[in-house]
Amino acid sequence: MYELPAKARALTAYKPLSGTYRIRLDANESFLDAPDWLRLEIAKAVSELPFNRYPDPYAVELCRRFAAFFGVDAQYMVAGNGSDELIGVIIGAFCEHGETVLTVSPDFSMYAFYAQMNGAKAAVYDKQENGLMLDAERLIAYAKQQDAKLIILSNPCNPTSLGTSRKDILRIVSELSDRLVVIDEAYMDFGEGSVLTEAADYDNLIVLKTCSKAFGMAAIRLGFAVSCNQLTDAIKAAKSPYNVSAMTQAAGCVLFEHKDYLMDCIGKIKDSRDRLFKALWELGQSKAQVKEVYRTTTNFVLLHVDDSEKTHQALKEKGIAVRHMGNLLRITAGSEQENAAVTAALDEILR
Numbered sequence: 001m002y003e004l005p006a007k008a009r010a011l012t013a014y015k016p017l018s019g020t021y022r023i024r025l026d027a028n029e030s031f032l033d034a035p036d037w038l039r040l041e042i043a044k045a046v047s048e049l050p051f052n053r054y055p056d057p058y059a060v061e062l063c064r065r066f067a068a069f070f071g072v073d074a075q076y077m078v079a080g081n082g083s084d085e086l087i088g089v090i091i092g093a094f095c096e097h098g099e100t101v102l103t104v105s106p107d108f109s110m111y112a113f114y115a116q117m118n119g120a121k122a123a124v125y126d127k128q129e130n131g132l133m134l135d136a137e138r139l140i141a142y143a144k145q146q147d148a149k150l151i152i153l154s155n156p157c158n159p160t161s162l163g164t165s166r167k168d169i170l171r172i173v174s175e176l177s178d179r180l181v182v183i184d185e186a187y188m189d190f191g192e193g194s195v196l197t198e199a200a201d202y203d204n205l206i207v208l209k210t211c212s213k214a215f216g217m218a219a220i221r222l223g224f225a226v227s228c229n230q231l232t233d234a235i236k237a238a239k240s241p242y243n244v245s246a247m248t249q250a251a252g253c254v255l256f257e258h259k260d261y262l263m264d265c266i267g268k269i270k271d272s273r274d275r276l277f278k279a280l281w282e283l284g285q286s287k288a289q290v291k292e293v294y295r296t297t298t299n300f301v302l303l304h305v306d307d308s309e310k311t312h313q314a315l316k317e318k319g320i321a322v323r324h325m326g327n328l329l330r331i332t333a334g335s336e337q338e339n340a341a342v343t344a345a346l347d348e349i350l351r
Protein backbone atom coordinates (compact mmCIF):
# COMPACT_ATOMS: atom_id res chain seq x y z
CA MET A 1 0.00 0.00 0.00
CA TYR A 2 1.29 3.42 -0.90
CA GLU A 3 1.49 5.96 1.89
CA LEU A 4 1.86 9.64 1.22
CA PRO A 5 5.16 11.09 2.45
CA ALA A 6 4.88 13.50 5.38
CA LYS A 7 5.54 16.41 3.05
CA ALA A 8 2.49 15.64 0.91
CA ARG A 9 0.35 14.83 3.93
CA ALA A 10 1.09 18.25 5.40
CA LEU A 11 -0.34 20.04 2.35
CA THR A 12 -3.84 21.44 2.23
CA ALA A 13 -5.32 22.52 -1.07
CA TYR A 14 -6.04 26.21 -1.59
CA LYS A 15 -9.76 26.63 -1.07
CA PRO A 16 -11.31 29.52 -2.87
CA LEU A 17 -14.62 30.63 -1.44
CA SER A 18 -17.33 28.15 -2.38
CA GLY A 19 -20.94 29.02 -3.14
CA THR A 20 -22.39 31.71 -5.33
CA TYR A 21 -22.51 35.32 -4.29
CA ARG A 22 -24.28 38.30 -5.74
CA ILE A 23 -21.24 40.41 -5.03
CA ARG A 24 -17.62 39.17 -5.03
CA LEU A 25 -15.23 41.47 -3.22
CA ASP A 26 -13.00 38.74 -1.76
CA ALA A 27 -10.17 38.17 -4.25
CA ASN A 28 -8.90 41.66 -5.18
CA GLU A 29 -9.83 41.15 -8.81
CA SER A 30 -10.57 44.15 -10.99
CA PHE A 31 -14.27 45.01 -11.11
CA LEU A 32 -13.77 46.01 -14.75
CA ASP A 33 -14.20 43.11 -17.15
CA ALA A 34 -12.70 43.30 -20.65
CA PRO A 35 -14.78 45.44 -23.05
CA ASP A 36 -16.11 43.93 -26.30
CA TRP A 37 -13.51 45.57 -28.58
CA LEU A 38 -10.70 44.06 -26.47
CA ARG A 39 -12.35 40.62 -26.43
CA LEU A 40 -12.62 40.71 -30.23
CA GLU A 41 -8.98 41.68 -30.66
CA ILE A 42 -7.89 38.91 -28.31
CA ALA A 43 -10.20 36.40 -30.02
CA LYS A 44 -8.72 37.31 -33.40
CA ALA A 45 -5.14 36.96 -32.13
CA VAL A 46 -5.96 33.59 -30.54
CA SER A 47 -7.75 32.36 -33.69
CA GLU A 48 -4.60 32.91 -35.76
CA LEU A 49 -2.31 30.82 -33.50
CA PRO A 50 -0.52 27.74 -34.78
CA PHE A 51 -2.18 25.38 -32.30
CA ASN A 52 -0.01 22.40 -33.23
CA ARG A 53 3.17 24.24 -32.11
CA TYR A 54 4.58 24.85 -28.66
CA PRO A 55 4.52 28.48 -27.53
CA ASP A 56 7.64 30.64 -27.41
CA PRO A 57 9.38 29.39 -24.23
CA TYR A 58 10.66 32.88 -23.40
CA ALA A 59 7.58 34.83 -24.52
CA VAL A 60 9.87 37.32 -26.25
CA GLU A 61 7.23 39.44 -27.97
CA LEU A 62 5.07 39.54 -24.86
CA CYS A 63 8.02 40.60 -22.70
CA ARG A 64 8.93 43.27 -25.24
CA ARG A 65 5.45 44.80 -25.01
CA PHE A 66 5.24 44.54 -21.22
CA ALA A 67 8.71 46.12 -20.99
CA ALA A 68 7.68 49.02 -23.23
CA PHE A 69 4.59 49.62 -21.12
CA PHE A 70 6.57 49.84 -17.87
CA GLY A 71 9.72 51.46 -19.23
CA VAL A 72 12.05 48.56 -18.47
CA ASP A 73 14.34 46.55 -20.76
CA ALA A 74 12.86 43.26 -22.02
CA GLN A 75 16.15 41.41 -21.46
CA TYR A 76 15.51 41.63 -17.71
CA MET A 77 12.15 39.89 -17.79
CA VAL A 78 10.66 36.43 -17.43
CA ALA A 79 6.94 35.76 -17.97
CA GLY A 80 5.10 33.33 -15.73
CA ASN A 81 1.82 31.44 -15.58
CA GLY A 82 0.61 34.02 -13.08
CA SER A 83 3.09 35.56 -10.66
CA ASP A 84 2.11 32.73 -8.37
CA GLU A 85 4.06 30.29 -10.55
CA LEU A 86 7.08 32.59 -10.46
CA ILE A 87 7.00 32.74 -6.65
CA GLY A 88 7.20 28.93 -6.58
CA VAL A 89 9.96 28.80 -9.21
CA ILE A 90 12.04 31.48 -7.46
CA ILE A 91 11.80 29.95 -3.99
CA GLY A 92 12.51 26.50 -5.47
CA ALA A 93 15.51 27.68 -7.48
CA PHE A 94 17.19 30.06 -5.05
CA CYS A 95 16.67 28.38 -1.72
CA GLU A 96 18.54 25.24 -0.72
CA HIS A 97 16.83 22.68 1.50
CA GLY A 98 17.01 23.79 5.15
CA GLU A 99 17.92 27.40 4.35
CA THR A 100 15.76 30.12 5.82
CA VAL A 101 13.11 32.04 3.89
CA LEU A 102 11.97 35.22 5.63
CA THR A 103 8.37 36.34 5.21
CA VAL A 104 6.51 39.09 7.04
CA SER A 105 3.15 38.78 8.76
CA PRO A 106 0.55 39.51 7.70
CA ASP A 107 1.38 39.12 4.01
CA PHE A 108 0.41 37.01 0.96
CA SER A 109 0.06 33.42 2.16
CA MET A 110 1.65 31.75 -0.89
CA TYR A 111 5.19 32.79 0.10
CA ALA A 112 5.17 30.64 3.23
CA PHE A 113 3.41 27.85 1.33
CA TYR A 114 6.14 27.57 -1.33
CA ALA A 115 8.86 27.92 1.31
CA GLN A 116 7.38 24.97 3.18
CA MET A 117 6.93 22.98 -0.06
CA ASN A 118 10.63 23.40 -0.78
CA GLY A 119 11.82 22.34 2.66
CA ALA A 120 12.93 25.80 3.67
CA LYS A 121 13.04 26.94 7.26
CA ALA A 122 10.57 29.73 7.95
CA ALA A 123 11.36 32.98 9.73
CA VAL A 124 8.45 35.36 10.16
CA TYR A 125 8.80 39.05 10.86
CA ASP A 126 5.70 40.23 12.72
CA LYS A 127 4.28 43.65 11.78
CA GLN A 128 1.58 43.62 14.46
CA GLU A 129 3.58 45.63 17.01
CA ASN A 130 4.16 48.44 14.51
CA GLY A 131 0.54 49.08 13.46
CA LEU A 132 1.02 46.66 10.52
CA MET A 133 3.70 48.93 9.02
CA LEU A 134 7.02 47.45 7.94
CA ASP A 135 10.00 48.74 9.94
CA ALA A 136 12.88 48.40 7.48
CA GLU A 137 15.66 48.66 10.09
CA ARG A 138 14.18 45.90 12.21
CA LEU A 139 13.50 43.71 9.20
CA ILE A 140 17.14 44.04 8.12
CA ALA A 141 18.40 43.18 11.60
CA TYR A 142 16.03 40.22 11.85
CA ALA A 143 17.04 38.88 8.42
CA LYS A 144 20.71 38.96 9.46
CA GLN A 145 20.01 37.43 12.86
CA GLN A 146 18.02 34.58 11.27
CA ASP A 147 20.55 34.29 8.43
CA ALA A 148 17.67 34.34 5.89
CA LYS A 149 18.87 33.60 2.35
CA LEU A 150 15.67 34.83 0.72
CA ILE A 151 13.39 37.64 1.86
CA ILE A 152 10.02 37.95 0.13
CA LEU A 153 7.25 40.47 0.72
CA SER A 154 4.51 42.32 -1.11
CA ASN A 155 4.66 46.11 -1.54
CA PRO A 156 2.06 47.54 -1.28
CA CYS A 157 1.13 44.75 1.07
CA ASN A 158 -1.74 42.32 0.67
CA PRO A 159 -3.62 42.21 3.07
CA THR A 160 -2.62 45.36 4.99
CA SER A 161 -3.05 47.72 1.98
CA LEU A 162 -0.10 49.71 3.33
CA GLY A 163 2.98 50.64 1.33
CA THR A 164 6.68 50.79 2.23
CA SER A 165 8.67 53.68 0.72
CA ARG A 166 11.01 53.17 -2.22
CA LYS A 167 13.87 54.39 -0.04
CA ASP A 168 13.18 51.74 2.62
CA ILE A 169 12.85 48.96 0.04
CA LEU A 170 16.16 49.93 -1.56
CA ARG A 171 17.78 50.11 1.87
CA ILE A 172 16.63 46.54 2.54
CA VAL A 173 18.06 45.43 -0.81
CA SER A 174 21.39 47.23 -0.28
CA GLU A 175 21.93 46.21 3.33
CA LEU A 176 21.05 42.58 2.62
CA SER A 177 23.30 42.55 -0.44
CA ASP A 178 24.39 38.92 0.05
CA ARG A 179 20.77 37.68 0.26
CA LEU A 180 18.01 37.56 -2.33
CA VAL A 181 15.18 40.09 -1.89
CA VAL A 182 11.91 39.51 -3.78
CA ILE A 183 9.46 42.42 -3.88
CA ASP A 184 5.99 41.50 -5.13
CA GLU A 185 4.48 44.63 -6.69
CA ALA A 186 1.10 43.07 -7.52
CA TYR A 187 -0.65 46.24 -6.26
CA MET A 188 1.96 48.87 -7.13
CA ASP A 189 -0.15 50.20 -10.03
CA PHE A 190 -2.41 51.69 -7.34
CA GLY A 191 0.36 52.99 -5.09
CA GLU A 192 3.78 54.62 -5.01
CA GLY A 193 7.31 53.48 -4.33
CA SER A 194 7.99 51.06 -7.18
CA VAL A 195 11.51 49.72 -7.61
CA LEU A 196 10.63 48.01 -10.90
CA THR A 197 12.77 50.21 -13.14
CA GLU A 198 15.77 49.78 -10.81
CA ALA A 199 15.42 46.01 -10.40
CA ALA A 200 18.19 45.18 -12.87
CA ASP A 201 20.65 47.55 -11.14
CA TYR A 202 20.92 45.15 -8.19
CA ASP A 203 22.26 41.61 -8.30
CA ASN A 204 20.01 40.47 -5.41
CA LEU A 205 16.60 41.95 -6.30
CA ILE A 206 13.64 40.43 -8.13
CA VAL A 207 10.44 42.43 -8.67
CA LEU A 208 7.19 40.60 -9.44
CA LYS A 209 4.24 41.96 -11.41
CA THR A 210 0.86 40.47 -12.27
CA CYS A 211 -1.88 41.10 -14.83
CA SER A 212 -4.51 39.78 -12.40
CA LYS A 213 -5.24 42.94 -10.45
CA ALA A 214 -4.90 46.37 -12.10
CA PHE A 215 -5.28 45.01 -15.63
CA GLY A 216 -8.36 42.89 -15.01
CA MET A 217 -6.87 39.74 -16.55
CA ALA A 218 -6.88 37.21 -13.69
CA ALA A 219 -8.43 34.65 -16.07
CA ILE A 220 -5.42 34.41 -18.40
CA ARG A 221 -2.82 33.77 -15.63
CA LEU A 222 0.04 36.08 -16.47
CA GLY A 223 2.78 37.56 -14.34
CA PHE A 224 6.37 38.76 -14.74
CA ALA A 225 9.65 38.74 -12.85
CA VAL A 226 12.08 41.61 -13.46
CA SER A 227 15.71 41.29 -12.37
CA CYS A 228 19.36 41.51 -13.52
CA ASN A 229 20.67 39.14 -16.22
CA GLN A 230 22.20 36.66 -13.80
CA LEU A 231 18.90 36.20 -11.94
CA THR A 232 16.78 36.34 -15.09
CA ASP A 233 18.87 33.57 -16.67
CA ALA A 234 18.54 31.42 -13.55
CA ILE A 235 14.73 31.87 -13.43
CA LYS A 236 14.49 31.01 -17.14
CA ALA A 237 16.52 27.87 -16.53
CA ALA A 238 14.44 26.83 -13.53
CA LYS A 239 10.94 27.32 -14.94
CA SER A 240 9.18 24.71 -17.01
CA PRO A 241 9.96 25.44 -20.67
CA TYR A 242 6.53 26.26 -22.07
CA ASN A 243 5.02 27.73 -18.93
CA VAL A 244 3.01 30.53 -20.53
CA SER A 245 0.46 29.21 -23.02
CA ALA A 246 0.27 30.61 -26.54
CA MET A 247 -3.25 31.85 -25.80
CA THR A 248 -2.06 33.80 -22.77
CA GLN A 249 0.89 35.20 -24.71
CA ALA A 250 -1.45 36.33 -27.50
CA ALA A 251 -3.89 37.94 -25.06
CA GLY A 252 -1.06 39.66 -23.18
CA CYS A 253 0.42 41.01 -26.42
CA VAL A 254 -2.93 42.58 -27.31
CA LEU A 255 -3.40 43.96 -23.80
CA PHE A 256 -0.11 45.86 -23.59
CA GLU A 257 -0.75 47.58 -26.91
CA HIS A 258 -3.53 49.55 -25.21
CA LYS A 259 -1.78 51.83 -22.78
CA ASP A 260 -4.63 54.37 -22.63
CA TYR A 261 -7.15 51.66 -21.82
CA LEU A 262 -4.96 50.20 -19.06
CA MET A 263 -4.25 53.62 -17.54
CA ASP A 264 -7.98 54.34 -17.62
CA CYS A 265 -8.69 51.08 -15.77
CA ILE A 266 -6.15 51.98 -13.08
CA GLY A 267 -7.73 55.43 -12.68
CA LYS A 268 -11.22 53.98 -12.31
CA ILE A 269 -10.11 51.38 -9.77
CA LYS A 270 -8.29 54.03 -7.71
CA ASP A 271 -11.42 56.20 -7.73
CA SER A 272 -13.51 53.27 -6.58
CA ARG A 273 -10.97 52.46 -3.87
CA ASP A 274 -10.96 56.05 -2.61
CA ARG A 275 -14.75 56.14 -2.48
CA LEU A 276 -14.97 52.78 -0.70
CA PHE A 277 -12.36 53.89 1.84
CA LYS A 278 -14.25 57.12 2.54
CA ALA A 279 -17.59 55.33 2.92
CA LEU A 280 -16.16 52.69 5.26
CA TRP A 281 -14.15 55.21 7.24
CA GLU A 282 -17.27 57.30 7.80
CA LEU A 283 -19.25 54.22 8.75
CA GLY A 284 -16.51 53.22 11.19
CA GLN A 285 -16.90 56.52 13.06
CA SER A 286 -20.35 55.47 14.32
CA LYS A 287 -19.65 51.76 14.95
CA ALA A 288 -17.96 50.70 18.18
CA GLN A 289 -17.17 47.33 16.63
CA VAL A 290 -14.90 48.93 14.01
CA LYS A 291 -11.48 49.40 15.58
CA GLU A 292 -9.64 50.63 12.51
CA VAL A 293 -10.07 51.37 8.82
CA TYR A 294 -6.58 51.28 7.32
CA ARG A 295 -5.37 53.84 4.81
CA THR A 296 -5.06 52.12 1.45
CA THR A 297 -2.62 52.23 -1.46
CA THR A 298 -4.14 49.17 -3.16
CA ASN A 299 -7.51 48.20 -4.71
CA PHE A 300 -8.97 47.03 -1.41
CA VAL A 301 -9.75 48.34 2.05
CA LEU A 302 -8.78 46.60 5.29
CA LEU A 303 -10.92 46.83 8.43
CA HIS A 304 -10.12 45.72 11.95
CA VAL A 305 -13.49 44.61 13.34
CA ASP A 306 -14.53 42.94 16.59
CA ASP A 307 -16.49 39.76 15.86
CA SER A 308 -15.10 39.70 12.34
CA GLU A 309 -16.12 36.07 11.78
CA LYS A 310 -19.77 36.85 12.56
CA THR A 311 -19.63 39.92 10.34
CA HIS A 312 -18.13 37.87 7.53
CA GLN A 313 -20.92 35.27 7.84
CA ALA A 314 -23.63 37.92 7.98
CA LEU A 315 -22.28 39.49 4.78
CA LYS A 316 -22.27 36.06 3.12
CA GLU A 317 -25.91 35.57 4.06
CA LYS A 318 -26.62 38.83 2.24
CA GLY A 319 -24.85 37.44 -0.82
CA ILE A 320 -21.66 39.47 -0.38
CA ALA A 321 -18.25 37.79 -0.26
CA VAL A 322 -15.27 39.52 1.37
CA ARG A 323 -12.03 38.08 2.76
CA HIS A 324 -11.77 37.25 6.43
CA MET A 325 -8.43 36.83 8.24
CA GLY A 326 -8.20 36.83 12.03
CA ASN A 327 -9.81 40.04 13.22
CA LEU A 328 -9.48 41.64 9.80
CA LEU A 329 -11.88 41.99 6.89
CA ARG A 330 -10.43 42.74 3.47
CA ILE A 331 -12.88 44.27 1.01
CA THR A 332 -11.99 44.68 -2.67
CA ALA A 333 -13.05 47.93 -4.33
CA GLY A 334 -15.93 47.14 -6.68
CA SER A 335 -18.36 49.01 -8.90
CA GLU A 336 -20.29 51.92 -7.46
CA GLN A 337 -23.28 49.65 -6.79
CA GLU A 338 -21.13 46.94 -5.19
CA ASN A 339 -19.41 49.45 -2.91
CA ALA A 340 -22.77 50.92 -1.91
CA ALA A 341 -24.20 47.44 -1.25
CA VAL A 342 -21.33 46.32 0.99
CA THR A 343 -21.37 49.64 2.89
CA ALA A 344 -25.15 49.42 3.44
CA ALA A 345 -24.89 45.78 4.52
CA LEU A 346 -22.14 46.60 7.04
CA ASP A 347 -24.21 49.49 8.35
CA GLU A 348 -26.98 46.99 9.13
CA ILE A 349 -24.71 44.28 10.54
CA LEU A 350 -22.29 46.27 12.69
CA ARG A 351 -23.03 47.71 16.09
Ligand SMILES: *Cc1c(COP(=O)(O)O)cnc(C)c1O
Binding pocket: 028, 081, 082, 083, 084, 085, 108, 154, 158, 184, 186, 209, 210, 211, 212, 213, 218, 221, 222, 223
Ligand atom coordinates in the same frame (compact mmCIF):
# COMPACT_ATOMS: atom_id res chain seq x y z
C1 LIG B 1 -3.11 38.31 -6.26
C2 LIG B 1 -1.70 38.29 -5.85
C3 LIG B 1 -0.75 37.59 -6.60
C4 LIG B 1 -1.20 36.58 -7.62
O1 LIG B 1 -0.97 36.94 -8.87
P1 LIG B 1 -1.22 35.93 -10.07
O2 LIG B 1 -0.44 36.60 -11.13
O3 LIG B 1 -2.70 35.95 -10.30
O4 LIG B 1 -0.72 34.59 -9.72
C5 LIG B 1 0.59 37.69 -6.27
N1 LIG B 1 0.97 38.42 -5.20
C6 LIG B 1 0.09 39.07 -4.44
C7 LIG B 1 0.57 39.84 -3.27
C8 LIG B 1 -1.27 39.01 -4.74
O5 LIG B 1 -2.16 39.62 -3.94
